[in-house]
Amino acid sequence: MDRQEVLEGLADVAVELLGVDREQVTEDARFDEDLDVDSLGLVEFVMAVEDRFEVKVPEDRLEGITTVGQAADLVLEMAGSGTPAETALRGPNAVSGAGG
Amino acid sequence: MNDPARRRVAVTGLGVKSPAGTDLDTYWTALRDGTPTAGPIRRFDPSILPEQFRFACEVPEFDLAPYLDFKEARHADRAAHLGVAAALDAVADAGDLGAVDPARCGVYAGCGVGGLMSMEEQNQVLHSRGSSRVSPYLVPMMMANATPATIGMKLGWTGPNLCVATACAAGTHGIGEAYMLVRHGVADVMVGGGTEACMTPLAMSSFGRMGALSPRVHEPERASRPFDPDRDGFVMGEGAGFLVLEEWERAVARGARIYGEVLGYARNTDAYHITAPVPGGAGAAACMQMALADAGVDPSAVAHVNAHGTSTPLNDASEAQAIVKVFGERAVPVTSGKGVTGHLVAGAGAIEAVAVLLALGEGVVPPTANHDRDDPDLAIDVVAGAARQVAPGPVVSNSFGFGGHNASVVLGPAPA
Numbered sequence: 001m002d003r004q005e006v007l008e009g010l011a012d013v014a015v016e017l018l019g020v021d022r023e024q025v026t027e028d029a030r031f032d033e034d035l036d037v038d039s040l041g042l043v044e045f046v047m048a049v050e051d052r053f054e055v056k057v058p059e060d061r062l063e064g065i066t067t068v069g070q071a072a073d074l075v076l077e078m079a080g081s082g083t084p085a086e087t088a089l090r091g092p093n094a095v096s097g098a099g100g
Numbered sequence: 101m102n103d104p105a106r107r108r109v110a111v112t113g114l115g116v117k118s119p120a121g122t123d124l125d126t127y128w129t130a131l132r133d134g135t136p137t138a139g140p141i142r143r144f145d146p147s148i149l150p151e152q153f154r155f156a157c158e159v160p161e162f163d164l165a166p167y168l169d170f171k172e173a174r175h176a177d178r179a180a181h182l183g184v185a186a187a188l189d190a191v192a193d194a195g196d197l198g199a200v201d202p203a204r205c206g207v208y209a210g211c212g213v214g215g216l217m218s219m220e221e222q223n224q225v226l227h228s229r230g231s232s233r234v235s236p237y238l239v240p241m242m243m244a245n246a247t248p249a250t251i252g253m254k255l256g257w258t259g260p261n262l263c264v265a266t267a268c269a270a271g272t273h274g275i276g277e278a279y280m281l282v283r284h285g286v287a288d289v290m291v292g293g294g295t296e297a298c299m300t301p302l303a304m305s306s307f308g309r310m311g312a313l314s315p316r317v318h319e320p321e322r323a324s325r326p327f328d329p330d331r332d333g334f335v336m337g338e339g340a341g342f343l344v345l346e347e348w349e350r351a352v353a354r355g356a357r358i359y360g361e362v363l364g365y366a367r368n369t370d371a372y373h374i375t376a377p378v379p380g381g382a383g384a385a386a387c388m389q390m391a392l393a394d395a396g397v398d399p400s401a402v403a404h405v406n407a408h409g410t411s412t413p414l415n416d417a418s419e420a421q422a423i424v425k426v427f428g429e430r431a432v433p434v435t436s437g438k439g440v441t442g443h444l445v446a447g448a449g450a451i452e453a454v455a456v457l458l459a460l461g462e463g464v465v466p467p468t469a470n471h472d473r474d475d476p477d478l479a480i481d482v483v484a485g486a487a488r489q490v491a492p493g494p495v496v497s498n499s500f501g502f503g504g505h506n507a508s509v510v511l512g513p514a515p516a
Contacts, residue, residue, distance in 0.1 A: 018170075019169070019171055040236045040237060041171075043236040044236055047232075047235075
């Protein structure tokens with residue numbers, strides 16, 4: 001899975017969940033200001049991204065993620081941190097420790 | 101009645117999203133002609149239900165875009181879709197409200213169970229995929245107050261905003277409680293009504309197990325037959341109705357079209373059984389009598405009764421007894437719109453109030469669809485077959501809910 005693939009996948013998810021135009025989902029697009037995603041929306045977005053890429057994104061890793069590009073980097077990192085099946089099997093607490 | 105602080109309340113806007121139509125003209129035509137709307141369930145795969153219950157009264161498809169944007173619609177249950185659309189229709193129908201103080205404008209909406217379909221779908225997600233896959237939006241989708249909350253946000257009205265959860269009585273309670281706020285000077289403009297979308301596999305299974313649903317699947321359009329001796333249960337419906345209730349002088353001053361006036365209101369409780377009405381309809385009779393006293397209207401002056409008339413053996417018998425107790429035997433024309441629309445639960449009293457106001461405008465009582473003959477055990481005058489011309493006058497509109505909740509509102513024609 002390369003970065004371009006991830007970005008395209010994120011754009012798919014954003015179009016489906018947020019009803020935004022594909023062109024809006026640039027690397028620099030900010031979730032809150034540009035895509036109008038609030039905190040609940042971010043939880044839903046991450047769930048859809050996890051399903052799409054078969055990764056598990058620990059909640060504490062979302063801190064500081066504000067743009068689509070940063071989200072793509074995080075997905076790539078998570079995808080590389082173990083086989084998708086193994087990662088998905090672990091709960092958020094197991095991955096992130098007590099803070100999950 | 102002789103309360104100097106009591107203000108008159110005009111009805112200046114109407115909106116419906118009903119099985120019989122999603123605009124006022126279509127809805128009223130179906131009501132006036134007595135055209136039933138029940139048919140096979142299309143909104144979900146009904147094969148999970150016993151065959152005899154696989155029909156209902158569904159609201160025809162309509163475009164949500166004028167009411168809710170993409171994300172708002174995705175994060176709201178059908179109960180809110182129907183309710184918000186009907187309420188915004190009612191406000192649009194009221195025309196230019198002029199300068200309003202948002203703190204003195206509000207929304208009361210009846211809703212029996214809230215976003216049940218969303219809850220059932222997410223419960224499946226929970227059990228098939230685990231807690232971490234449950235939508236963070238489920239809570240605001242399933243909460244019964246999502247509808248009034250969303251209507252308030254859409255209008256920017258910051259005044260009183262409540263959900264009334266009195267089951268099948270909630271639509272009339274939503275109107276009546278909103279009326280009381282305008283009448284007593286708490287608010288100047290209120291949107292009052294109700295919404296429901298509990299036409300779901302789980303709810304229909306339970307209503308079916310209760311014996312409350314008609315099993316007439318071989319002729320669904322004839323299944324909802326209020327006060328007919330062959331009635332055998334209600335037909336599940338979905339939908340919403342709302343009224344704009346406006347302080348009278350304000351409505352007159354802005355030149356509003358006034359559909360009618362809310363003359364009085366009462367609510368009480370049987371305090372008897374969680375689902376069965378008290379035998380003899382004592383609670384319902386007392387409720388109607390209190391509403392008439394509140395309106396200062398003698399029973400002999402009532403032009404017609406818009407009955408709860410669900411088509412269940414029990415409701416229709418006890419309601420007929422209550423009507424006889426208040427008005428005498430066959431002394432007042434009685435009708436039930438549920439032969440056309442099925443039973444919309446919290447939407448029922450609301451769309452029926454809309455029908456009453458439209459009926460007042462035409463000087464007719466719409467017929468009770470599928471009432472083929474009178475039940476010899478019920479001594480009431482049921483309007484059936486065709487709409488009946490009547491002299492304009494006050495109308496009593498009833499709703500009764502599981503839990504023993506009763507609500508009666510008295511609606512009068514606009515001054516000529």
